[in-house]
Every structure is written in C-alpha cells, then in structure tokens.
Amino acid sequence: MRHVISLLLENESGALSRVSGLFSARGYNIESLTVAPTEDASMSRMTIVTSGSDEVIEQITKQLNKLIEVVKVVDLSEAAYIERELMLIKVRAVAKDREELKRMADIFRGRVVDVTDSTYVIELTGTQDKLDSFINAIDRALILETVRSGVTGVGRGDRILKV
Amino acid sequence: MVLTGAEIVVRCLQEEKVEYLFGYPGGAVLFIYDELFKQDKVRHVLVRHEQAAVHAADGYARSTESVGVALVTSGPGATNAVTGIATAYMDSIPLVIISGQVPTPAIGLDAFQEVDTVGITRPCVKHNFLVKDVKDIAATIKKAFYIAKTGRPGPVLVDIPKDITAHKCEFVYPESVSLRSYNPVVKGHHGQIKKAAQLLFEAKRPMIYAGGGVVLSNASEQLTKLARALGFPVTNTLMGLGSYPASDKQFVGMLGMHGTYEANMSMHYCDVLLAVGARFDDRVIGDPKHFQAEPRKIIHIDIDPSSISKRVKVDVPIVGDVKEVLEELARLIEAEKPNPENASAWWRQINEWRGKQCMLYKGSDEVIKPQFVVQKMWEVTGGDAFVATDVGQHQMWAAQYYGFDKPRRWVTSGGLGTMGFGLPAAMGIQLAHPDKPVAVVTGEGSIQMCIQELSTCKQYRLPIKVVSLNNRYLGMVRQWQEFFHGNRYSESYMDSLPDFAKIAEAYGHRGIQVTKPSDVEGALREAFITHKNDLVFLDFQVDSTENVYPMVQGGKGLTEMILAEDL
Ligand SMILES: Cc1ncc(C[n+]2csc(CCOP(=O)(O)OP(=O)(O)O)c2C)c(N)n1
Numbered sequence: 001m002r003h004v005i006s007l008l009l010e011n012e013s014g015a016l017s018r019v020s021g022l023f024s025a026r027g028y029n030i031e032s033l034t035v036a037p038t039e040d041a042s043m044s045r046m047t048i049v050t051s052g053s054d055e056v057i058e059q060i061t062k063q064l065n066k067l068i069e070v071v072k073v074v075d076l077s078e079a080a081y082i083e084r085e086l087m088l089i090k091v092r093a094v095a096k097d098r099e100e101l102k103r104m105a106d107i108f109r110g111r112v113v114d115v116t117d118s119t120y121v122i123e124l125t126g127t128q129d130k131l132d133s134f135i136n137a138i139d140r141a142l143i144l145e146t147v148r149s150g151v152t153g154v155g156r157g158d159r160i161l162k163v
Numbered sequence: 164m165v166l167t168g169a170e171i172v173v174r175c176l177q178e179e180k181v182e183y184l185f186g187y188p189g190g191a192v193l194f195i196y197d198e199l200f201k202q203d204k205v206r207h208v209l210v211r212h213e214q215a216a217v218h219a220a221d222g223y224a225r226s227t228e229s230v231g232v233a234l235v236t237s238g239p240g241a242t243n244a245v246t247g248i249a250t251a252y253m254d255s256i257p258l259v260i261i262s263g264q265v266p267t268p269a270i271g272l273d274a275f276q277e278v279d280t281v282g283i284t285r286p287c288v289k290h291n292f293l294v295k296d297v298k299d300i301a302a303t304i305k306k307a308f309y310i311a312k313t314g315r316p317g318p319v320l321v322d323i324p325k326d327i328t329a330h331k332c333e334f335v336y337p338e339s340v341s342l343r344s345y346n347p348v349v350k351g352h353h354g355q356i357k358k359a360a361q362l363l364f365e366a367k368r369p370m371i372y373a374g375g376g377v378v379l380s381n382a383s384e385q386l387t388k389l390a391r392a393l394g395f396p397v398t399n400t401l402m403g404l405g406s407y408p409a410s411d412k413q414f415v416g417m418l419g420m421h422g423t424y425e426a427n428m429s430m431h432y433c434d435v436l437l438a439v440g441a442r443f444d445d446r447v448i449g450d451p452k453h454f455q456a457e458p459r460k461i462i463h464i465d466i467d468p469s470s471i472s473k474r475v476k477v478d479v480p481i482v483g484d485v486k487e488v489l490e491e492l493a494r495l496i497e498a499e500k501p502n503p504e505n506a507s508a509w510w511r512q513i514n515e516w517r518g519k520q521c522m523l524y525k526g527s528d529e530v531i532k533p534q535f536v537v538q539k540m541w542e543v544t545g546g547d548a549f550v551a552t553d554v555g556q557h558q559m560w561a562a563q564y565y566g567f568d569k570p571r572r573w574v575t576s577g578g579l580g581t582m583g584f585g586l587p588a589a590m591g592i593q594l595a596h597p598d599k600p601v602a603v604v605t606g607e608g609s610i611q612m613c614i615q616e617l618s619t620c621k622q623y624r625l626p627i628k629v630v631s632l633n634n635r636y637l638g639m640v641r642q643w644q645e646f647f648h649g650n651r652y653s654e655s656y657m658d659s660l661p662d663f664a665k666i667a668e669a670y671g672h673r674g675i676q677v678t679k680p681s682d683v684e685g686a687l688r689e690a691f692i693t694h695k696n697d698l699v700f701l702d703f704q705v706d707s708t709e710n711v712y713p714m715v716q717g718g719k720g721l722t723e724m725i726l727a728e729d730l
Contacts, residue, residue, distance in 0.1 A: 010344055014281060014293070025286050055472070062469035068290040068310060071344040163343060 002031075003057050004076040004083055004153045005048045006161055010069040011037055018067050019046065028052065028060050032085075032150035043071065043163070047152045049128070074161050076153045083153035086123070087131045088113075090145040093120040097142060108134045119144065168297040168328035169194035172261065175304040177204045178336045181232050183223060183594050184208065185216040189236025190276060191263025194328040208594065208623060211615040213240050215587035217247020217318075218613070221256050222588030225574045226549055227595045228381060230257045230311050237263045238276030241322075242283065246581060248318050249287035253578025254402060255379055257316035259307045266326035267295065280322045289317030297330035302337055309340040314347030315467040316379055347466060351483030351491060359462040359479050360495040362435050368509040369395040370433035372418065375402030375577065376440015376465060382486035383407065383570040386439060389493040394503040396513055398426040400441050401562055402577040409566030410546075415513060416522075419447040420715045421559045424521035427713070427721045429513055431457055438463045440485045443475045444578075445717075451475055453720030464488045521713050521726055522563060531680050533557065533632040533705040536687075537564035540602065540630060543687040548600040548628075549574065549592045553585035553609030556638035557631075559711045561604040583612030586629065590616060593625040600628065600691055607633040607660055607702075617670035620698050628690045629700040631663060634707040642710045646725075667700030674700040 009015045016035060023030045031049040038045045050060060057075065064073045076083070093101050098120075105112055105122045108130065114121035124134055128151055135146065155161065166174065172195050176184060185208045188196045199207050210216045213235045220231030231251075235244045241262045251258045265274040281293045290310050292303045300323065307319040363369060371393075377386050383406045390397045390413055397407045398418040407414055416423030418430050430436070430448070436459055441447070448454045451474050462479040463471050471480045481488055524534050537560050540548070550565055551574040552558040558575055567573045574592060576584040585603040593601040610631055620627055632638075640655040664674025673694055677686045683703065690699035712727040 014285070014291075017282070018285060021285055059469060059473060066467070066469055068342070068345050 001053075001057075002049065002051045002077070004081065004151060005050060005061065005064070005073065006076050006153060007046045007048070007064060007073045008038070008071040008161060008163065009044050009046060009067075010071065011042050011044045012069055015044065015069040018069060019048075019064065022063055022067065023050075026059075026063065028056065034150040034152050047150070049151045071163055072161055074155070076155055079159060080156040081153050081159065082156060083127055083151050084125050085128050085131055085151045086125050086149040087134070088121055088123055088147045089135070089143065090119055090121050091138065091142045092118060092144055093142070094118050097139070101138065101142070104134070104138055108137075110134070164334050165331050166334040167194065167331050168300050168323065169198045171297070171300045171332075171334050172304065172323065172328065173198040173202060173205065174334060175301055175336060176232065177202070179230070179304070179308050181205050182229075183591075184232050184234055185210055185219040185223075185591070186234030187213050187216055187236065187240060189240050189263065191237035191240075191265060191325045192234060192328075194325065195234065195261070195263070207234075208590070208619065210587065210619050212613065213243035214246045214583065215590070215613050215616050215619070217244050217258065217260060218250065218584050218587035219591035220258050220260075221247060221251045222551055222574050222591030223595050224256050224258060224591070225588070226571050226592040230259055230308055231591065232259050232261070234261045235263070236276070237265055237280070238278050241278060241280040245283060245287065246583075248284055248320065250576050250579045250581040250584060251318040252287045252289070254375060254576065255316050256318065257311040258318040259304070259311050260318060260320045262320060262322045264293070264322045264324040267324045268326070270324065280320070284320050287318075288320050291320040291322065293322045294324070294327055297327050297332045300327065301334060305337045306340050306342070310345065314345070348482050349484045349487055351464065351481040351488035353491070355479055355481045356488060356491050357495065359437070359481060360492060360499075362460050362462060362479065363393060363437065363496065364499065364501055366395075366435035367505065368432060368434040369393070369437070369506055370429050370435070371395050371397040371437045371439065372400070372430060372441055373397060373403045373406050373439045374400040374441025376485050377403055377406035378570045380440060380466070380485040381570070382440070382489055385486055385489035385493060387411075389489055389496060392493060392496050393501055394506060395437075396429055396510070398422070398430060400444070400447055400577075401575065403441065404562060404573045405567035405570040408568040410568055415517070417562055418721075420449070421563065421711050421713065422715075424519045424713055424724060424726065425513055425516040427715065427724060428516045431720070431722045434459050436461045439489065440465060442470045442473065445474075448475065449715045449719050449721045449723075453723075519726070519728070524712075524727060527706070528680055531677065531683060531703055531705045533560050533634070533703070533709055534564050535680065536630065536632060536683055536703050536705065537561055537604065539684050539687055541565050543684065543691050544600050544602070548572070548602050548691075549589075549596060551575070551585045551589040551592060551601070551603045553603070553605040553612075554580045554582045554639075555606045555609060556634070556642060556709070556711050557604050557606045557609075560632065582609040585609060586613050586616045586627070589627045590619060590623070590625055593627055594623070600695075602628045602630050604630045604632065606638060607631060607635065607663070608637045608657060610663070614666070617667060617672060617698070621671045625698060626696050627698050629667070629698070631700065631702050632705045633660075633663070633702050634705050634709070635660065636707055639711070641708075645710070646714075646716065663700055663702040667698070672698040672700060674702065676702045676704065678704045
C-alpha cells in the first residue's frame with residue numbers, strides 16, 4: 001500500500017543522506033522524497049512517498065524515528081490529509097494543438113506560464129493522481145519535458161506536526 | 164581558558180574519565196597525538212592495526228560498563244577501523260571513535276589520505292559527526308559519549324579535520340546534553356507490564372529468552388531474581404551468555420543454530436514467551452514461518468522499538484530499559500506469589516528433552532577433541548575467566564562448553580561474526596581487568612587475521628592466554644561444505660600453517676604446541692597458573708573434522724536439529 005510519511009528533522013548537512021541511506025540499506029521503496037527548511041530555520045520538513053506491507057511501514061517509521069537527527073515522524077496517510085505536487089510540463093504547441101492544450105490546462109486548473117511560437121510550459125498542482133491523469137489526457141508525442149516536485153503533504157484540521 | 168582544538172579533544176577525553184585510548188597515529192591526528200604526549204591521564208595504547216584499536220576498545224567496553232574509545236587517522240586509518248565499528252554496531256556496543264580528517268579547505272578535493280569517513284561509516288554507526296568549527300568540538304564529543312551509552316548503545320564516530328585541531332577557542336565542557344530529537348524511553352508502559360505479568364501467571368509452558376540487551380543494561384541480577392520467583396526455564400542467546408548463571412538448574416543452555424536440544428524445543432513449544440533484550444535473530448529462531456506456526460503469546464521487552472515486531476509478531480511489546488522493566492515486573496510477580504506447580508508438567512517435558520544429553524561428544528585418547536579443551540579450560544580457571552573469541556567452530560564450542568555464571572565475562576562478535584576480533588578484544592579486557600585471567604579461544608584461521616597484536620600484548624605486558632583450537636581447516640566453512648556442499652572442501656583447508664608456538668616466541672611470548680589429549684590439562688595449567696603473568700599461546704592440534712552439534716541448518720525450523728547422535 002502507498003503511504004505518505006512526513007518528518008521533521010534537524011537542518012544539518014548529513015541528515016538527508018541518513019534518511020535516503022536508510023531506505024536503500026534496508027531495501028525500502030522510495031517513490032518520491034521532498035525536503036525543504038520550515039519557518040524554523042533549524043528544522044527541515046521531509047515528505048516521503050513509499051509503499052509496503054503494514055509490517056514494512058511500521059519498520060520504516062520506527063527506523064526513521066531511530067535516526068538521531070529525526071525529530072518527529074508521522075504517517076500522513078493514516079488519517080485525513082492533503083497532498084500536493086507541482087508539475088511543470090513543457091509541450092510542443094503549434095497549430096490546432098495550441099488551442100487543445102490550453103483547453104486541457106484549463107480543465108485541470110493549470111496555468112500556461114511560458115509561451116513561445118512552438119511551446120508552452122504548463123504549471124499544474126494537485127495530487128499525484130491528478131498530475132498523472134493530465135499526462136495521460138494529452139497527446140504523449142507533444143510532451144517535451146516534465147518536471148515534478150514530488151509529493152508534499154499536511155494533515156487536515158488538528159493533525160499538526162510540530163515540536 | 165583558550166585552547167587549541169587538539170587540546171580540547173584531550174581535555175574532553177579526560178573529562179569523560181577515559182582510562183585507555185586505543186589508537187594509531189598519522190598525519191591528520193598529529194596535533195592530537197602531540198597533546199596526548201603532554202599529559203598522563205588518558206593512557207594511549209598503540210595497536211598494530213586500526214581494526215584492532217576498535218576491537219580493543221570494544222572488548223574494554225563489553226567487559227566493563229564504560230564507553231570504549233579509539234583514535235585513528237584519516238583515509239586508511241579510518242577505513243581500517245570500519246570492520247571494528249561495524250562489529251560494535253551489530254552488537255550495540257558503546258564506543259566513541261575519533262578520526263582525523265584532511266584540513267577543511269582540502270575536503271572534497273581528493274586530498275592525500277582523504278576519504279568520506281562520515282559517509283563510509285554512516286550505515287554502521289549509531290551516529291556520526293563531522294566537526295567543522297573548533298567551537299563545536301567539546302559539545303560534539305559530549306554528545307558522542309551521551310549517544311553512545313544511552314538508549315540502545317552503539318558506536319559514534321567524530322571526524323575532525325586537521326586544521327580544526329590547530330584552531331583555538333575558549334574551552335568549556337558542557338555539563339549535560341539535551342537533544343530534542345533523541346530521548347530514549349527508559350521506563351516501560353505500566354499497563355503493558357501488568358498485561359505481561361498476567362500472561363506469566365497464566366502460563367502453562369512458560370519460557371524466558373534473554374539476550375545481549377540484558378548484559379548491556381546490567382540487568383542480570385533483575386533477570387535472575389525474576390526467573391527464580393517464577394521458577395521458569397531460561398535460555399540465553401549467544402550474546403546473552405552470562406546474563407543468567409549457566410550453572411543454575413533453571414538454565415536450559417544457549418538456543419539457536421547451535422543451541423541445546425532442550426532450549427530449542429522449549430523455545431518452540433512454549434505457550435508464553437518472555438523475550439528480554441533479544442531480537443529473534445535468524446541465527447536464533449531459524450525460519451520465522453516455522454517458528455510462528457506454533458501458537459504462543461510473546462512478551463517482548465526491548466529499549467529499541469524497531470527491534471520489536473521486526474521478524475516476529477509480538478503480543479505484548481514493552482519498550483524500555485530492560486533493567487527498569489524487569490524490576491517493575493518482578494514487583495508485580497512477587498506481590499502475587501506465582502504457584503510453581505503451574506509449570507510442573509512443562510518441566511517434566513523439559514527434563515525429558517534434557518535426557519537426550521545433546522552436548523555429549525565422543526571422547527578420544529588419541530586425538531584432542533576441541534570440546535574437551537574448552538571443558539578443561541573451564542576446570543582450570545574455575546569457570547571464572549574472561550573469554551573472548553574469534554569466529555567459527557571454536558566460538559560455538561566456547562559458548563557451549565564454558566558455562567558463564569556472570570555477565571560481561573563472555574566477549575564475542577555475534578552480529579557481524581568478525582574473524583580477528585578475539586585477540587584485540589582480549590587486550591581491551593585485560594587492560595580493564597589486569598588481575599583477572601583472560602583467554603581468547605580462537606582458530607588457526609581467525610588468529611591470523613589480527614596476529615600482529617601479539618606485539619601490542621608484549622609492549623603492554625598483557626598476559627592473555629591464546630587458546631587456539633587448531634584444526635588446520637576453516638572449520639565452520641568446512642562443516643557447511645560437509646553438510647551442504649557434498650564434502651567439496653573448496654578453499655577451506657589451510658596449507659603452510661606457521662608454527663604458532665614459535666611465532667609467539669618470536670614476539671617475546673611463550674608458546675606451547677599440544678598434540679596429545681593427555682597433555683591438555685597440563686598445558687592449560689602451565690598457561691593459566693604457572694605462567695599466569697605471561698602471554699601463553701597454546702596451539703592445540705585438535706581433531707580436524709569435528710563438527711558443532713546440535714545444528715539447525717539455515718532456513719530450517721528451530722526443532723529441525725541435527726544431533727551428534729543421529730550420525
Ligand atoms: C572476516 C571474516 N571473513 C570470513 C568469515 C567467514 N567465516 C566464518 S567462520 C570461518 C572459519 C574460521 O576458521 P577458524 O578461525 O580456523 O575457526 P574454526 O571454525 O576452524 O574453529 C570463516 C572463514 C568471517 N566470519 N569473518
């Protein structure tokens with residue numbers, strides 16, 4: 001099963017490699033990993049999308065908690081949460097495709113953020129699924145580049161991850 | 164007081180009351196060595212290889228309750244230390260390793276003797292640090308000691324670039340450490356402990372399975388008290404030997420791959436299992452599916468939550484320091500006085516299993532049996548020696564035939580299984596216990612992996628007894644080849660072995676080669692009694708094809724043992 005795990009960790013140089021090293025050393029899946037500092041500059045917030053059986057996920061959270069620089073770990077997908085990912089997708093946009101691509105971007109609530117004679121860059125945010133659907137909805141042959149930020153997430157309502 | 168980084172390092176070690184520092188100098192640590200030279204509080208022990216520095220610090224730590232400390236230079240010094248660090252990591256031994264690093268401006272430029280020590284050691288340390296500012300040295304070393312010895316212990320490495328050891332700053336050693344991200348749980352959950360007590364009261368076929376965590380948490384007394392109050396059978400893992408007295412009638416021996424028949428059978432068929440500071444390792448329970456096919460309730464006490472329900476599902480997890488939890492559990496048990504009759508049918512069954520006498524072996528008047536040497540060594544030392552080992556058959560025979568009644572007497576590389584561990588570990592033990600007999604039970608294969616340390620033993624007059632069970636084979640490998648590879652002894656026979664007695668003599672020690680069973684006891688007496696104050700290398704020429712029994716083959720169930728009598 002897919003899980004979205006969120007952690008707070010000390011903003012120190014080795015911390016990221018400790019987390020990624022843990023995943024590779026123990027053979028855990030890692031679908032995406034994002035990390036950036038929080039409002040408190042001494043701390044980073046990381047979101048990891050992973051998958052595995054309940055036992056594996058339990059081990060992952062325990063092993064993450066064991067890392068000295070990890071302050072807190074929560075499995076967001078255990079309860080209500082919001083996830084978002086940002087995608088910038090550069091497409092070939094000429095002739096009638098220009099119209100069609102613009103229309104698709106609108107349907108998906110995306111924005112065209114760069115325009116040339118022959119290309120668009122479309123910015124899109126949403127769940128991982130939504131971005132996947134957009135890619136599937138347009139003509140593959142038109143895609144020149146896709147850049148995705150990886151998933152970030154936050155718990156709904158009173159679910160707060162803070163020290 | 165304004166001090167240089169090197170002075171600060173040494174002052175920190177003094178503040179931590181470090182008695183011995185095991186190390187080897189080199190360019191990146193020269194300032195630190197210069198400061199060591201100017202003081203005499205921290206005694207430096209010059210090993211002959213950095214692997215040995217870490218093993219010696221490890222042996223020191225295992226045989227005492229202190230943190231072991233090692234110092235190595237950058238590059239090859241650090242890479243040589245890695246085997247030692249990984250060995251300590253796998254067995255949760257508290258160490259602080261200080262490594263030199265190339266000067267900060269040179270980092271990343273492939274400088275002479277540069278390696279990414281923090282990167283290389285990351286997966287085999289509890290934590291590590293690269294110090295980038297002289298102002299951080301004191302606080303980092305303080306944290307290193309704190310992290311190494313609290314929670315589930317482990318090695319912590321502090322990498323210090325050379326220029327940082329020359330920079331200066333005001334020295335203040337912090338009194339305490341607080342880390343918002345690291346607060347190990349000590350006290351167990353009361354509700355869970357009550358549940359555990361209830362299960363233990365109701366048990367019909369109870370079993371106590373105690374591992375290295377009991378030793379690490381210094382909880383042998385608590386374990387023994389609880390087990391006696393309950394009257395339950397106790398088994399130890401390889402790492403837990405000595406945490407429960409081997410001579411006690413409730414002790415059913417070691418369990419696992421080379422455990423006793425009665426220990427493995429009781430472990431499998433119990434209805435309530437109290438697991439204490441143990442982790443259901445593959446060498447202990449064999450195939451987890453086979454183990455879990457038999458229904459039983461499991462109570463698991465461990466300081467490390469990630470050890471719980473890792474390989475085996477647990478019914479009552481209790482996270483906390485083993486000692487604290489056992490004390491609380493014992494209070495509950497003693498208040499309610501369990502009825503010893505509850506387990507009487509179970510004990511009858513266990514005694515029947517004991518009747519198999521799985522540790523019997525065929526004696527011989529012609530050729531020395533390795534088990535016999537260990538038994539005699541037990542007699543000659545009154546069962547009171549510190550015993551370090553290497554890895555292989557000799558390690559298992561030492562575990563099986565030297566009954567340990569006290570904790571921290573048995574020092575072996577269980578998790579990593581590091582050949583070469585024994586002799587340097589024994590050096591650390593002997594320094595910590597100068598007046599106690601210290602033996603290293605080894606094989607002719609393993610001893611050659613760190614044999615250079617005989618020189619260190621000479622320099623520091625360490626009267627270790629090297630008990631080598633020389634079977635001319637990499638015995639454990641040969642045994643597996645005999646069982647699983649159709650007797651094809653691929654590269655497990657060692658030709659051109661040296662005369663070990665002469666090697667010992669060349670290093671300035673005594674060496675005795677023993678070939679006849681009738682000379683075994685005499686040689687041991689000579690080593691342990693007559694030449695108590697000398698290092699004696701006993702080269703026992705033992706039966707070259709003896710096997711370790713019982714044996715649970717890899718991937719098999721715990722009850723599927725091969726016994727000596729089956730053959
Ligand atoms: C550093 C290292 N290399 C290889 C092994 C694999 N290994 C395990 S036991 C063993 C044989 C050990 O031979 P010896 O020291 O003579 O002991 P014996 O088994 O004969 O008692 C080997 C090679 C190991 N444990 N450690």
